[in-house]
Amino acid sequence: MNPSANLRAVAAALAVLCATAPVSAQTPADFYRGKTIELDIGLSVGGAYDAYARMLARTMGKYIPGNPIIVPRNMEGAGSMRLANFLYNAAPRDGTTFGTINRGTPFEPLLGNTGAQFDASKYNWIGSTNNEVSVCVAWATSGVATFEDARSHSLVVGATGPSADTYQFPKTLNAVLGTQFKIVTGYPGGNDVDLAMERGEVQGRCGWSWTSVKGLHQAWLDQHKINILFQMGLSKHRDLPNVPLVVDLAKTEDDKAILRLLFARQVMAWPFAAPPGVPADRVEALRQAFMDTMRDTDFLAEAEKANLEITPVGGADIQKLVAEVYATPQAIALRAAAILK
Secondary structure, three states: OOHHHHHHHHHHHHHHHHHHOOOOOOOHHHHHOOOEEEEEEOOOOOOHHHHHHHHHHHHHHHHOOOOOEEEEEEOOOHHHHHHHHHHHHOOOOOOOEEEEOOOOHHHHHHHOOOOOOOOHHHOEEEEEOOOOOEEEEEEHHHOOOOHHHHHHOOEEEEOOOOOOHHHHHHHHHHHHHOOOEEEEOOOOOHHHHHHHHHHOOOOEEEEEEHHHHHHHHHHHHHOOOEEEEEEEOOOOOOOOOOOOEHHHHOOOHHHHHHHHHHHHHHHHOOEEEEOOOOOHHHHHHHHHHHHHHHOOHHHHHHHHHOOOOOOOEEHHHHHHHHHHHHOOOHHHHHHHHHHHO
């Protein structure tokens, strides 16, 4: 064999070896080492979404391979619709950005909101710090103290944006159960609605996590400054055995189906999501780090001090829940959407 033929044979052999040799992929630890992760918060400073996110940011980095720094940043707007669209359409898809959005926002496409430029089933869900029950409250001087009062008397309630619980819950209950809530929108976050109640701008808030009530305003409960009218979720909270659950107040199966569609979000009460397209191993690393944080003794002590409940829901379970909600029968979804127009 001549020299040139020998060289060609060696080159061919090397090519085969290169093609069959295992490629050393970059691990999550390799990727995250020395990185900074941006944790975006879709509501304003001071509320429970903000509190949960900042607690998470202080601890979760030590459980992510490579130990990146996590920096929280508020990006409020339209009940967190602004952040939801950003995560889906503009955020980096490499695992260096994730965020927390209003629990109702992921279902906006089902409810006909054309401003919702995303498919929530395609987010990479990281987890939720709690499986939640929400309440509807009235300021003690409003003259409304029970569910029946809310059906016979007008109550002005504050809300953030049309995709938020504080808007969608009272709007739906007006249509399905005959309550008489008058909704004032435009507040940047739930904390701003609370301040508006204190100032007398509004008389109540309908769509308020029980965890947030206890964590931020235990004094209001102790001093009887607010009346709890009813609770909203798929089941009652253990703290509120005698407070009516609105799903039980519906008269027809279709009405109950609409309320179940609306309140499924309570299972993913404080949700964290990464954009679509993040590599699967990094998604798994973030999910595992999230759940490890939920068991961290310092994190749990901080949550207890803030009176914030921790009953975590894993990212895979949220992924499944969102897919199931997106499979809601069209007739039910259309009726719910018509109510919220």
